[in-house]
Amino acid sequence: MIHSMNPDVDKFIERASKWQDVMAQLRKISLDCGLTERIKWGKPCYSFKGSNIAIIQPFKASCAFMFFKGTLLNDAENILEPPGKNSRVARRAVFTDAQEVTEAHSTLKAYIYEAIEVEKAGLEVKLEKNPEPVPEELQVKLDENPKLKAAFEALTPGRQRGYILYFSDAKQSKTRERRVEKYIPKILDGKGFHDR
Numbered sequence: 001m002i003h004s005m006n007p008d009v010d011k012f013i014e015r016a017s018k019w020q021d022v023m024a025q026l027r028k029i030s031l032d033c034g035l036t037e038r039i040k041w042g043k044p045c046y047s048f049k050g051s052n053i054a055i056i057q058p059f060k061a062s063c064a065f066m067f068f069k070g071t072l073l074n075d076a077e078n079i080l081e082p083p084g085k086n087s088r089v090a091r092r093a094v095f096t097d098a099q100e101v102t103e104a105h106s107t108l109k110a111y112i113y114e115a116i117e118v119e120k121a122g123l124e125v126k127l128e129k130n131p132e133p134v135p136e137e138l139q140v141k142l143d144e145n146p147k148l149k150a151a152f153e154a155l156t157p158g159r160q161r162g163y164i165l166y167f168s169d170a171k172q173s174k175t176r177e178r179r180v181e182k183y184i185p186k187i188l189d190g191k192g193f194h195d196r
Contacts, residue, residue: 008038054066
């Protein structure tokens with residue numbers, strides 16, 4: 001069953017300077033599996049009954065097909081990788097030409113159907129709540145300012161983790177202090193590190 005093509009995705013692929021053939025194949029595979037497409041986060045996103053399944057991510061050197069709950073997939077063919085060093089849930093297949101997508105066609109379909117079953121079953125990834133330690137520079141500010149502490153604790157675990165990773169990434173204490181100071185207003189506004 002092929003779901004209808006979204007004209008916004010047509011435009012996205014037509015305007016792309018690279019990976020048009022790869023994206024067209026990934027799109028067809030997704031639609032053939034009964035997924036609904038739309039542009040989300042500026043990229044073609046595929047969902048099942050409102051739940052995000054996968055997203056096409058064109059980059060300079062490659063084009064990826066990322067499964068939002070990729071860690072819950074079996075990945076028998078070992079084609080999925082984390083999108084970044086701090087990724088805990090998503091996994092993606094990376095392609096550098098259309099032939100690779102053709103070769104992975106049946107595997108991708110199987111993975112999409114498996115991802116749909118994950119959604120139907122209501123499975124969620126069990127994550128430790130912020131396994132990274134809170135940097136001392138942030139902890140000092142949280143202890144000094146109860147309003148800041150309440151605002152930080154009200155953030156989602158993912159937003160808290162985003163700040164912790166960013167602050168901790170600085171090698172020197174002075175840099176960590178500056179980073180914490182700079183983002184206090186954003187934390188007080190209830191926004192995450194990547195929010196605008």
